[in-house]
Amino acid sequence: MTLADAQPAVRTGQCQCGAIRYQAAGEPDDPHLCSCEPCTRIGGGPAMLWVGFRxxxxxxxxxxxxxxxxxSWPTLLRAFCPRCGTQLASVAEDSPMVMVTAFSLTDxxxxAPVGHSYRADAAPWMTITLAPEPQPQQPR
Structure with missing residues (x-):
């Protein structure tokens, strides 16, 4: 194993106009859809797709x-580009994770979402097929 192999993967993302960009290291965690009222309002659609990073x-x-x-909640902050309005991230109080909007990621x-928060509040015509839960790596 080389030193390069030990470095965590880095993901990048940005808003629509490119003024706000970010990078996050590590594997994406807890990709999930959310159909709560704030997510559907800020996203303009039936759900937002979020993914977490430390x-x-x-x-x-x-x-x-x-x-x-x-x-948007007493314990939740949401980040957006003040120039183009793109929603980029959310951070819950006392959480070690920051959630980014999956479609703001470059890659x-x-x-693929493995869960759907506020599924009961989703548009009744919305049909979701979730990805299977990731399986733990088996030792070699």
Whole structure:
């Protein structure tokens, strides 16, 4: 194993206009759809697709600096680009994870939803087929 093999994978993402960009290290965690009222309103669709990364691995890298933040719940902040309005992330109070909108990622491979929050509130015509839960790696 080389030193390069030991480095965690880095994912990048950005808003629509490119002013706000980010990178996060590690494997994407808990890809899931959410159909709560705030997610459907900010996303303009029947669900948002979120994926998590450890908060300490996310850095804002674009020329626009950090995104603007909005408290959509008393314990939840959401990040968006103040220039184009793209929703980018959410952070729950006391959580070590930051959730990014999966479609803001440059590469969405391996980010199929395995869960659906607020499924009972989803549009009645919406049919979802979730990805199977990831299986733990077996030792070789």
């Amino acid at each position: 908060g300490e691995t996310l850095t804002w890298t674009g020329p626009g600096g950090e995104p603007a933040w909005y408290a 969405q491979s391996g980010v």
